[in-house]
Amino acid sequence: MKENKVLKSSMIVMLFVIIGKILAIVRDSLMFSKFGTTYATDIYVWCFGVVFLFTSLGYGLSTTLIPILTEYIETKDLKERNSFVNNVTNVSMILTVIITGIGILCSYYIVYFFANNLSKDPIIFKQTVKILRIMFLSVLFLTLQGIVAGALQAHKEFSIPAAMAGSASLIYIIYLSLFVDRFGLTGFAITTVLAFFVQFVINVPKFKKLGYRYKIEVDLKNKDLQKLFLLMIPIIISTATMQFNLFINRSFAMSLYEGATSILEAANKVTLLTYEVFAVAVSMIVYPILSTFIVQNNYDEYKKSLVKSINIINLVMIPAALAIVILREPLISVLFLRGKFTISDVKLVSTALIFYSPTMIAYGVRDILNRAFYSAKDTKTPMIYSVVGVVINIILSAILYRYMSVPGLTLSSSISSVVITLMLLIQMNKKFKGIDFNSMIKTVWKISIASIIMGVVVYFIKKIFIMHLAPTFIVNAMILLLCSILGMIFYFYLTNLLKIKESMYLLDVFKQKIAKK
Template sequence: MKENKVLKSSMIVMIFVILGKVLAIVRDSLMLAKFGTTHSADIYVWCFGVVFLFTSLGYGLSTTIIPILTEYIETKELKERNRFVNNVTNISMLLTIIITGIGILFSYYIVYYFANKLTNDPMMFNQTVKILKIMFLSVLFLTLQGVVAGVLQAHKEFSIPAAMAAAANLIYIIYLSLFVDTFGLTGFAITTVLAFFVQFIINVPKFKKLGYGYKFELNFRDNDLKKLFILMIPIIISTSTMQLNLFINRSFAMGLYEGATAVLDCANKVTLLTYEVFAVAVSMIIYPILSTFIVQNNHEEYKKSLVKSINIINLVMIPAALAIVILREPLISVLYLRGKFNISDVKLVSEALILYSPTMVAYGVRDILNRAFYSAKDTKTPMIYSIVGVVINVALSAILYRYMSVPGLTLSSSISATVITIMLLLKMNKKFPGIQFIPMIKTIEKISIASIIMGFVIYFMKKIFIINVVSGFILNLTILFVCAVVGSILYFALTYLFKIDETMYIWDIFKSKILKK
């Protein structure tokens, strides 16, 4: 594999991911305009958080099926691959149906024990139980989506899985634009189920084009199936911890003030804007590449690709995190300041966002490291450390939210994510000794210096605009646009001046593809 293949592939996938993120911004803006930071928003965000815990099932399936199916692609015929995929699909569906049934049956008790503040208002409580029951139907489609998306990625087909979010967000936007006033929160819950169904179904044509087709296969004794589920259980536990941390923080927030859960969720979404566009694309692509190196027993290329991926993540995440902190109020205003979401909500989200931003970098690097462990068929290490992360987050949240309100919850998440990422990095070096830490640290230093210089420039540019221009949507949009353009050019120039390899590579592509025309 060429050294910069990860960067090339990431750029292609990012187009689809960016489209999905733009539509997600429109979705969230419409949602907050319709519901604001009210109890209705709290109910939906909390119920979605419960159901989203089960995304770990789909993620676990897609993650574990990739290295196993990669071996099948190298060694076995399509018939055998199809048999294995169908067996995984059917058993996963059976398990998911059971989970969905239990979830619907015990929705009352889930709300009672984990959102007990709602018990003070019978109408809110009953509405939350109703919404949760509807949204539990999404779990089946999350599982199916995990299987088919994993198969596509094992075949190095990334574009359709990357487009899933865009398709789902389009469904949300249609509902919020045309039907929300008629069908309200209940209709929004049904729309959520439909959105997850669409995420699954758009993968099917490409899945069939690769030669796969559905047949009823049900063999619990299959050795590869046992291997998959043995690998998957730790992955489910480790990947669910991010959602579990959010769920825990949302549950703490439910006891603060009306709209606190919505404020926390809004801060989380703004923080993860760049992470979900870029880091997810890189981790999606690096995983099958690392899996191939493990199959080939090529540990040197494995370590080089790992370091290259971490450098790429830091190249984008570090300046993005700093820029979002500096431009947080204009950014939140442009995204959400309309309808029932007012200027006081902007300030609340802005306060929470400051302490949340370090998670962008930590999550990005952590995702790469998790995928690296999974590709080496080590699923226990990420699981153990993720559990430690939950313990840290719960302990800190229980203390900090009493004194710092929602910002205390965001700070606990940042500390937990950063500590676990460092632990994973040290453990990876023990597993594969000889990782080039010193060059990687030097790259981080260069990126940090360039980011700080850029940060000073855009901070003073923002101040100049605020002093000299009338406030409002146009001002905020202008601030974001000008600061983004000037900041990006300055940052790119500085990283080129500092001779960061990844920037040099991007410049070489630009010269060869654009300047020669």
């Protein structure tokens, strides 16, 4: 494995993720423009949150399949690999069909117990149950998507899985642009099912090109299948708890006022902008690489790759979190201020976002740590700490939302995510002795210093614009563009001045590209 493999691969995948994220921004902007911060958006966001709990099935399958299939690739032929993947697919789909059926049948009770505030209006309650039943069909494709995407990543094929989100967003954009006025919220729910189907389908051609062919094979006695499901259970619990945190916060928000869930969701979307573009790309790349090092018993490279990956995450996420807080109102205005989304909505989201921003750093580092544990076939540790995180979030949310409304819910998420990430770091240090966490801490300090100085520069640039110009769409876009460009240039100058290795490498790559041209 060549040095800086993680950086190079991540940058390729990031192109696809960035395209997907741009499309997602357009999708979210259209959604808030068409529905505003109303019960329609609240219903969709809440129902999507219920269904998204079951992404843990696809994620669990993908995550546990990668190290096992990586071992198959190293030691077994295509026929054995194909048989194993078919066995996983068929058994998983039998379970998923049962879960989907139960979810559809129990939708009434799910809404009644977790969004009881809606039962005050029979029409809204009935519509919520209907939307939830439609969207439960998405779970079928989440499972298939997880298996196929996991197989591709085990073969070091990252581009197609990275393109899944973009393809789904295109489906949403087409519906919201052309058909939403005719088919409304019900059509939007059907579009969600179609979007998840498309995410699965785009992986199939590459999957087949690798030699995999579907057959009806079910062997419950297969030892690797049993091992996969045993490993998967803690991952499902761990991943589900992350989504359950969001679900709990949305349910608390549903009891506040009309549009509270929408405000929370808008803040969440902005918070995850950089996280989903960068941190997800790095964690996607690093997981199979770490799995390969474990299979090869190459623990020195494993430790180096882990520290390097965390440093890369922090290099981007720390300044991004600070910049988003400073530029939150221009950013929210450019993204959502149109149609039924108003200035007062911008103010509400802006306040909630202040308390939400630390989560993007914590999520990024936690993703790397979780996958590091998974690659070493330790699924128990992330599960335990994720459950602790849910307990912390529920307790804090139940207290803070009464006094701080939506910002209290975002603050509770930040506190729980930061605490759990620190716990995982401590546990990882105990599990793999010799990891150079001291250098990582020094790097974090350097990144923080550079970020704070950059933040001061960005703040004064924004201040100059606000003092002299009215905050129109064009002005807000200019603020974001100028602050982003000057902020990045100044920040990377400082990180190179402070001799942060990962930043220096990126600058060297950029210089080489310029020299070649």
